[in-house]
Amino acid sequence: MAEVTHWADIVADEVSNKHEKNVVATGITPSGHIHIGNMREVVTADAVYKALNDNMHESTLIYLADNFDPLRKVYPFLPEHYSKYVGNPISEIPCPCGKCSNYAEHFVKPFLVSMEKLGIEPKVYRADELYKSGYYTEAIKDALVNKDKIAKILTETSGREPTDEWSPFNAICRACGKMTSTKVISFDVDKETVDYICECGFSGSVSMQGGGKLNWRVDWPARWKILGVTVEPFGKDHASRGGSYDTGKRIAKEIFNYEPPYPIVYEWIMLANKGAMSSSTGIVVSIDDMLKVVPPEVLRYLIIKTKPEKHINFDPSIPLLTLIDEYEKLKTMEIEKISTYNKRLLDLSKATGICHTDIPFKHMVTIYQVAHGDFEKILEILERVGYETDNRRCIQELITNVQNWLEMYAPPYAKFSVKETLPSKASNLNKVQRAFLCSLAKIISTKEELSGEQYHNLVYQAKEKESVVYKDIVQILNIHEDELAINPKDLFKAIYIATLGTDSGPKAGWFLSSLDRNFLISRFNEAAGDMCNEG
């Protein structure tokens, strides 16, 4: 088996053998901040969707926001008075910030933004709209009529015994608005209504069209049929024997007469030793937090290169940098040198609409620090160095990633700051180093702009007798040209000491070309001291 096929292509291949058109579905309940595991779901789905399209198979990607589910409890981030909404559908209660149309939207909106950043463009459905507009009505009838059969499936498959009062349909009480405290007592298929009594004392009847919803284990298979779902990734929580996929599979076949979708079970993304955020509080990292440090394309790459059933250990410190390097190396490699598999990986990681800049992460780490984080200054440097600067939104995104990474995870060696005044360490510079800086200042002042590579060559070539720098130094020191021996290392060191006050620093070419040339001239002259005036 020399040729290795990417998992997304394998899935695409299998499902396209079964169906002409495929619908790849994802579904998430927006009852709180949508977290990292959910993002794996959508990226996984998107990879399969893309694989299908790439292989010329018609397919659709959908995201269904389960916003008709009841609020389960007062979450830690909610004010106490939300206790009165527990049991109400989250599409029907107010948003915590007061600015969104309802509670669910508060969490759906940022999630949609995150998806956009990741280049994922699903057809978005909202459960409340589907229910209210009658999409579910036939399924509700089927479920109610076949209540006993469904109960039997649940018992046989999951080993649980539904009580006599159990119903696949939860009515929303017209008085108190809760769907968790009602009991279905009868229904009318012709009128499409359901009668219920509620713990609040109210009893009445609701329409099947928006008056309530199927409970999860029945809702899921119903939805497969309603939306024609043929592939769906879901977390391993649903994948256990007796779990909701198991029961859903049978309910789909036996009640709704629908072939269940191809399952893709995926593992969680774990946050490596970042105790405070995940383990101690039990609160999972939000997608937002993740996108704070990881460029979207790199995040896609991480998820897509890992088979869904493997854990992903996400470590935002050094390993993240390794990951970014790995990705950028692949991206810039000559096409013939990339293996077929890696090419595919790269393809699937890129996506239309995703922010791609040609600026390497590490280079931005340098530029950002040179510019002290000032956006305009960064743009100026980028232009000077010759990067594409049209796409400001993407550049801004990258800057934000770099900034957050520097603040939160960067190792000390990655950090530096250009000193406002000449570092005191500069007084230790030897004669050759001073003469070199003096020469460098002179050359910079006579040239227009120097590229990173030119700077680099300037330093490197200084050790050759024919070079301008070498001759300058000989002249300044007033010695014979054979008396001078230059080690480029000392010259690089001189540059870092004069600017940063440290022995080492970021890659010299990039670094110098990022700095303002007038600054360089005066700083190098200053560091060279009287050595220069005499010259």
Add this chain to the structure above:
RNA sequence: GGGCCGGUAGCUUAGUCAGGCAGAGCGAUGGACUCUUAAUCCAUAGGCCGAGGGUUCAAAUCCCUUCCGGCCCGCCA
């Protein structure tokens, strides 16, 4: 209690469905380039494929048992 997924080089892993010499990247080591900040190029080392048993001419791969790690399940996703 029941179940799911993983365990392959120091690390991250491919290969497991369909048995046929165990592959890659990073790291390490050596060398080249005497440009270096985790630079580039070349080379090398590194594996009882978690353990035990079984099936087979042949097992990382299939079957049984077992250990380790992660997780799920009480219809509330």
